[in-house]
Amino acid sequence: xxxxAQRTLIAIGLCASxxxxxxxxxxxxxxxQGWTPGLGNPYAGMITGAIHPFISMFDTxxxxxxxxxxxxxxxxxxxxxSPTTWTFKLRPGVVFANGExxxxxxxxxxxxxxxxxxxxxxxxxxxxxxxxxxxxxxxxTLVIETSEPDVILTKRLSLxxxxxxxxxxxxxxxxxxxxPVGTGPFVLRTWGRDTGRSIWDANPxxxxxxxxxxxxxxxxxxxAARRTQALMLDEIDxxxxxxxxxxxxxxxxxxxxxxxxVPTVGGLTLSNIHPNSPLADKRVRLAMNYAINxxxxxxxxxxxxxxxxxxxxxxxxxxxxxxxxxxxxDPDKSRALLAEAGYAKGISLVARVIVxxxxxxxxxxxxxxxxxxAVGIDVEMQPALGPDWVRMWFSGDWRGADMISHTWGGNTYxxxxxxxxxxxxxxxxxxxxxxxxDAMIRESNTMFDPAEREAKLQQIIRRLHxxxxxxxxxxxxxxxxxxxxxxxxxxxxxLDWVALDTTEE
Numbered sequence: 170x171x172x173x174a175q176r177t178l179i180a181i182g183l184c185a186s187x188x189x190x191x192x193x194x195x196x197x198x199x200x201x202q203g204w205t206p207g208l209g210n211p212y213a214g215m216i217t218g219a220i221h222p223f224i225s226m227f228d229t230x231x232x233x234x235x236x237x238x239x240x241x242x243x244x245x246x247x248x249x250x251s252p253t254t255w256t257f258k259l260r261p262g263v264v265f266a267n268g269e270x271x272x273x274x275x276x277x278x279x280x281x282x283x284x285x286x287x288x289x290x291x292x293x294x295x296x297x298x299x300x301x302x303x304x305x306x307x308x309x310t311l312v313i314e315t316s317e318p319d320v321i322l323t324k325r326l327s328l329x330x331x332x333x334x335x336x337x338x339x340x341x342x343x344x345x346x347x348x349p350v351g352t353g354p355f356v357l358r359t360w361g362r363d364t365g366r367s368i369w370d371a372n373p374x375x376x377x378x379x380x381x382x383x384x385x386x387x388x389x390x391x392x393a394a395r396r397t398q399a400l401m402l403d404e405i406d407x408x409x410x411x412x413x414x415x416x417x418x419x420x421x422x423x424x425x426x427x428x429x430x431v432p433t434v435g436g437l438t439l440s441n442i443h444p445n446s447p448l449a450d451k452r453v454r455l456a457m458n459y460a461i462n463x464x465x466x467x468x469x470x471x472x473x474x475x476x477x478x479x480x481x482x483x484x485x486x487x488x489x490x491x492x493x494x495x496x497x498x499d500p501d502k503s504r505a506l507l508a509e510a511g512y513a514k515g516i517s518l519v520a521r522v523i524v525x526x527x528x529x530x531x532x533x534x535x536x537x538x539x540x541x542x543a544v545g546i547d548v549e550m551q552p553a554l555g556p557d558w559v560r561m562w563f564s565g566d567w568r569g570a571d572m573i574s575h576t577w578g579g580n581t582y583x584x585x586x587x588x589x590x591x592x593x594x595x596x597x598x599x600x601x602x603x604x605x606x607d608a609m610i611r612e613s614n615t616m617f618d619p620a621e622r623e624a625k626l627q628q629i630i631r632r633l634h635x636x637x638x639x640x641x642x643x644x645x646x647x648x649x650x651x652x653x654x655x656x657x658x659x660x661x662x663x664l665d666w667v668a669l670d671t672t673e674e
Contacts, residue, residue, distance in 0.1 A: 237583025
């Protein structure tokens with residue numbers, strides 16, 4: 170007997186109590202905020218979230234387990250031949266849903282396309298920028314060379330979703346997004362832009378085996394309250410990204426509820442690269458952090474679901490420093506630092522923030538602005554849409570704003586190296602630059618000894634705590650509820666590791 174454990178979008182199975190007729194189609198429906206940004210282009214976003222079709226449609230060379238450790242996926246094994254040379258052995262017998270074979274040529278095509286002018290438009294290109302050469306040894310062997318040591322290369326490849334090279338080259342990225350094809354256990358039937366319901370069918374030829382369900386639907390319901398209502402009206406089976414205030418009520422009504430902290434820390438960028446800006450002065454950046462009453466925000470806005478963060482790295486992420494404490498709430502110290510920096514009469518700033526998709530985001534940023542105003546820092550919080558924010562983040566053009574909202578995405582690789590790249594002088598659209606810290610980050614990327622590297626990462630994080638390149642706020646949360654027709658167990662680093670059993674015998 171062979172058991173093949175499958176992780177589909179959040180790996181879904183129906184419990185026996187559903188009692189469907191033998192011939193009935195087994196399906197699960199999700200209530201979500203909107204369609205996938207970029208639709209089916211797997212290079213348009215850093216997808217690590219809980220409910221996302223990419224997880225069930227595409228496969229990656231590696232994947233991270235619930236402990237953040239790198240595991241084989243389409244790549245069965247790899248060796249580090251030198252600090253800049255890696256050899257990968259690929260999984261045999263894998264076929265894309267359109268019939269094209271998966272092989273080393275397909276991997277090479279994906280990596281090389283991300284190096285092109287067209288590929289550089291998309292966020293995943295930044296993850297392979299250190300790759301300098303790809304050599305196909307045979308159908309199942311690939312050698313990747315990097316321009317400098319990149320100790321987290323195998324973690325970066327956990328986000329590289331492989332596409333059929335001939336089809337992708339024929340239609341291009343934009344047309345591919347409308348009709349995507351992968352090697353995973355589900356295939357797209359329709360995006361349903363006219364109906365508000367996208368439909369995904371089981372792929373019986375997937376190397377992962379046939380899923381336990383025949384189909385899943387995404388029902389687009391932009392308002393959290395409407396998703397809660399749809400769940401209670403039995404219009405959907407699982408509601409995702411709900412308000413924290415609804416969690417207790419749904420639990421009382423007999424629904425399964427998961428409120429899970431995500432290892433991604435939110436905050437506001439504090440740029441030091443404009444010499445005439447108040448934020449170029451470390452004392453102002455520290456003053457902003459001392460001004461925030463995080464405990465009150467946790468209690469009032471976040472319903473006690475999370476604790477204030479002390480750093481941009483969340484617990485469980487490699488490199489997290491457990492010795493750091495959150496900046497204390499000390500408005501008197503905040504005012505004193507502002508006066509010392511020459512701003513006793515206060516300052517006015519503009520921030521562009523994303524509130525959609527952030528649990529209780531609007532109320533959270535309003536309370537942050539209230540705390541800052543109390544010490545003399547008047548911040549106008551302006552809403553930003555996701556695509557606009559991406560352009561600001563990578564271009565460095567914040568359209569007149571002094572700050573933008575930002576998350577240190579530890580859940581991307583469960584490794585501090587990736588979020589630390591956000592504060593390097595060489596970042597595209599850099600907002601913070603200290604050559605001393607840059608040198609430390611680069612040094613950490615050459616350390617293949619885990620203990621040595623962890624100590625270096627923690628040293629960097631302590632330096633950043635002193636320099637305050639962001640207003641550190643809270644870990645993000647995922648709030649999900651599901652009907653009693655769904656059998657669920659939850660584990661892992663984020664809800665994309667939710668276990669709803671899809672194991673087949």
